[in-house]
Amino acid sequence: DAGITQSPRHKVTETGTPVTLRCHQTENHRYMYWYRQDPGHGLRLIHYSYGVKDTDKGEVSDGYSVSRSKTEDFPLTLESATSSQTSVYFCAIAGLAGPNNEQFFGPGTRLTVL
Amino acid sequence: GESVGLHLPTLSVQEGDNSIINCAYSNSASDYFIWYKQESGKGPQFIIDIRSNMDKRQGQRVTVLLNKTVKHLSLQIAATQPGDSAVYFCAENIKGTYKYIFGTGTRLKVLA
Numbered sequence: 001d002a003g004i005t006q007s008p009r010h011k012v013t014e015t016g017t018p019v020t021l022r023c024h025q026t027e028n029h030r031y032m033y034w035y036r037q038d039p040g041h042g043l044r045l046i047h048y049s050y051g052v053k054d055t056d057k058g059e060v061s062d063g064y065s066v067s068r069s070k071t072e073d074f075p076l077t078l079e080s081a082t083s084s085q086t087s088v089y090f091c092a093i094a095g096l097a098g099p100n101n102e103q104f105f106g107p108g109t110r111l112t113v114l
Numbered sequence: 115g116e117s118v119g120l121h122l123p124t125l126s127v128q129e130g131d132n133s134i135i136n137c138a139y140s141n142s143a144s145d146y147f148i149w150y151k152q153e154s155g156k157g158p159q160f161i162i163d164i165r166s167n168m169d170k171r172q173g174q175r176v177t178v179l180l181n182k183t184v185k186h187l188s189l190q191i192a193a194t195q196p197g198d199s200a201v202y203f204c205a206e207n208i209k210g211t212y213k214y215i216f217g218t219g220t221r222l223k224v225l226a
Contacts, residue, residue: 033214042219043216048212056212102148103214108156
């Protein structure tokens with residue numbers, strides 16, 4: 001998985017609770033992304049980062065927040081989880097030379113919100 | 115567990131035959147494209163990429179063709195093997211942006 005780890009791999013939580021999904025990379029890549037994957041949809045971008053302390057929203061960012069205090073970590077927080085956020089979440093990284101390069105994915109986190 | 119769509123288009127091929135998976139991309143400003151393979155319960159795995167200044171690129175047993183006129187990508191897998199069974203999808207990167215757009219995918223089933 002190109003030096004990307006995600007934790008936890010599986011989580012079950014209740015509506016209204018805060019949840020943080022973690023993504024850690026050992027590749028020193030500048031660009032990091034969070035996606036969600038749901039049946040019938042392609043991967044949809046939640047948030048991305050183009051450097052330390054530089055983040056921006058993707059197409060489905062409502063209800064999610066991110067931070068990037070270090071190159072290697074890009075946590076995704078659900079401030080108050082809802083059932084619509086039940087999904088599989090993938091973190092991805094892209095290379096040093098710019099965004100127009102291979103994007104590699106982590107193993108994913110399956111989140112269930114009851 | 116299943117992590118991709120339950121009603122994806124499916125391509126069934128006999129082991130040893132060649133497979134062709136197609137993708138229509140959405141944005142004429144996209145200039146970089148990737149094919150991914152995703153097995154059940156795993157993250158997408160990079161297979162091959164191509165830039166818009168090329169029409170064809172070959173890897174090990176895989177070839178990607180790009181037709182910019184009709185905004186179409188294809189992935190050809192030679193001598194398909196059981197281990198090739200997975201969902202395949204394409205991604206496009208819009209020139210000058212950090213964002214990628216992903217297709218919903220095609221399920222490839224290899225018949226013994």
